[in-house]
Amino acid sequence: MIEYNYRFKVAKLFIKRRDFMNLEKLFHLKENHTDVRTEVMAGITTFMTMAYILAVNPSILSASGMDSGAVFTATALASAIATLLMAALSNYPFVLAPGMGLNSFFAVVVTNIVALTGMTYENLKFYCKEGLVPNVKRDSRNYRVFDDHDIKWIQSLGCLRNCGLSIAEMKEYLHLCLEGESSIPARKDILSRKKEALLTSMQQLQEAVDYIDWKQGFYDDVLSGKTAYYSNLIPETTPDASESTAS
Numbered sequence: 001m002i003e004y005n006y007r008f009k010v011a012k013l014f015i016k017r018r019d020f021m022n023l024e025k026l027f028h029l030k031e032n033h034t035d036v037r038t039e040v041m042a043g044i045t046t047f048m049t050m051a052y053i054l055a056v057n058p059s060i061l062s063a064s065g066m067d068s069g070a071v072f073t074a075t076a077l078a079s080a081i082a083t084l085l086m087a088a089l090s091n092y093p094f095v096l097a098p099g100m101g102l103n104s105f106f107a108v109v110v111t112n113i114v115a116l117t118g119m120t121y122e123n124l125k126f127y128c129k130e131g132l133v134p135n136v137k138r139d140s141r142n143y144r145v146f147d148d149h150d151i152k153w154i155q156s157l158g159c160l161r162n163c164g165l166s167i168a169e170m171k172e173y174l175h176l177c178l179e180g181e182s183s184i185p186a187r188k189d190i191l192s193r194k195k196e197a198l199l200t201s202m203q204q205l206q207e208a209v210d211y212i213d214w215k216q217g218f219y220d221d222v223l224s225g226k227t228a229y230y231s232n233l234i235p236e237t238t239p240d241a242s243e244s245t246a247s
Contacts, residue, residue: 039093042093046095047095050079050095050097053075053079053097053098053100054072054075056100057071057072057075057098057100057103058071058072058075060100060103060104061103061107066121075097075098078097078098079096079097079098082096082097083095083096083097113151116151116155117151117154117155117158118155118158119158127154127157128144130167130171131174132157132167132170132171132174133146133150133153133154133157134174134178135149135150135153136150160173163191163194163195163198164194164198165190165194169190172190173187173190176190
């Protein structure tokens with residue numbers, strides 16, 4: 001109820017005609033040698049001048065793997081809220097929007113890291129939060145800084161993920177690596193188990209491919225008239241039940 005009443009009061013401040021007529025009282029227009037018409041025209045002009053950021057900012061940050069639509073929405077909301085607060089609280093005719101230089105720097109750095117590691121930005125951030133990249137340093141702005149060792153380790157994490165290791169298994173493997181040379185036998189055991197699982201999966205995949213090849217050959221023979229069609233789902237089409245394996 002409190003939040004609703006607050007929003008209602010804010011809406012009345014900007015919408016009601018009697019409050020609109022009190023713009024002089026709110027913003028001291030005469031004192032600043034301006035009027036409502038001048039301020040409206042200045043606002044429209046400023047918006048048209050800065051509207052490009054709604055297209056450019058999502059374009060830049062989407063290159064780093066971020067969702068373009070989400071960035072567009074965040075840019076529009078952040079700019080609108082910050083500008084309204086600047087007007088209502090500080091009475092300054094300034095438009096505020098996300099900094100393009102910082103965003104460009106972020107996008108370039110992240111894009112390079114993503115390209116080098118073969119991971120999406122979301123996966124990279126998730127692995128860092130899970131503690132799987134333990135030695136990452138931060139710069140003066142608290143941004144992560146990845147050196148060559150970090151990048152090679154992240155590439156290894158990608159390989160471990162492709163080998164079928166879960167997050168818990170990756171953490172176990174990481175802790176073993178941090179123990180140094182003494183943990184090599186334990187690491188070899190983890191990799192050996194995963195290799196066996198992969199070989200089993202490869203065999204199953206090959207059997208599936210062989211089945212598809214056989215099935216495609218059967219269909220080709222039926223379409224060419226070389227073989228009569230039959231199906232285990234339609235018993236009357238099966239010429240010899242002892243030879244029937246099709247469907």
